[in-house]
Amino acid sequence: MAVTFIASSKLPTPWGTFTMHGFFEEETGKEHVVLTMGEIADGQPVLGRLHSECLTGDALFSLRCDCGFQLEAALKAIADEGRGALLYLRQEGRGIGLMNKIRAYHLQDGGADTVEANEQLGFGADQRDYSICKPMLEHLGIKTLKLLTNNPRKVKALEEFGVPVAERLPLQFGLNPHNRKYLATKAGKLGHMLGNIHQAEAD
Ligand SMILES: Nc1nc2c(ncn2[C@@H]2O[C@H](COP(=O)(O)OP(=O)(O)OP(=O)(O)O)[C@@H](O)[C@H]2O)c(=O)[nH]1
Ligand SMILES: [Zn+2]
Numbered sequence: 001m002a003v004t005f006i007a008s009s010k011l012p013t014p015w016g017t018f019t020m021h022g023f024f025e026e027e028t029g030k031e032h033v034v035l036t037m038g039e040i041a042d043g044q045p046v047l048g049r050l051h052s053e054c055l056t057g058d059a060l061f062s063l064r065c066d067c068g069f070q071l072e073a074a075l076k077a078i079a080d081e082g083r084g085a086l087l088y089l090r091q092e093g094r095g096i097g098l099m100n101k102i103r104a105y106h107l108q109d110g111g112a113d114t115v116e117a118n119e120q121l122g123f124g125a126d127q128r129d130y131s132i133c134k135p136m137l138e139h140l141g142i143k144t145l146k147l148l149t150n151n152p153r154k155v156k157a158l159e160e161f162g163v164p165v166a167e168r169l170p171l172q173f174g175l176n177p178h179n180r181k182y183l184a185t186k187a188g189k190l191g192h193m194l195g196n197i198h199q200a201e202a203d
Contacts, residue, residue, distance in 0.1 A: 038083030041141025069174025
């Protein structure tokens with residue numbers, strides 16, 4: 001997959017000043033962003049996050065998911081370490097786009113779980129393709145990651161295209177009554193490593 005690096009700038013945040021790198025994905029026209037901090041091209045494992053776009057959680061304060069809480073926690077963790085990278089991937093709705101995610105939420109309002117809703121709309125449970133990360137990581141000189149995620153598919157995808165994951169670090173934040181069922185479905189049907197949440201739902 002081809003991406004073109006466009007430009008870098010500073011991005012001050014409440015947790016520290018990151019460098020923001022913009023990449024343009026030729027095939028889809030999507031504009032991806034990577035926030036980095038510190039020396040990341042020295043070959044040592046970099047604290048990293050592949051964050052899939054979630055307009056509702058990341059920008060609109062939604063409690064239906066855990067995305068906004070994870071985004072904030074990941075940026076804080078990178079700032080605390082003084083070194084790391086967050087890839088903000090434009091894969092809204094696990095790859096089905098915002099309008100279809102709203103359709104899926106409508107079905108979930110009627111009782112479907114997050115996987116059933118995608119399937120009722122004719123989509124796979126998770127349509128994300130992480131291969132776009134490879135050229136961005138290469139451009140930034142990142143060789144290996146300490147990955148902040150509960151999703152084993154992300155670890156597998158990175159290793160498949162040649163970016164070893166030195167360590168997986170759990171990122172469990174933002175559990176609330178509105179996302180309890182969603183998180184239990186992620187654990188039960190999508191393989192997310194959220195042991196305590198899955199257990200709580202099963203009890
Ligand atoms: N189709 C669909 N997408 C959703 C739904 N809720 C959240 N998303 C999207 O799911 C993506 C985030 O994926 P998650 O499964 O929450 O987490 P993850 O990125 O796989 O795993 P972590 O690295 O542990 O956070 C974002 O693109 C959200 O927009 C939903 O009910 N339906
Ligand atoms: Zn979300």
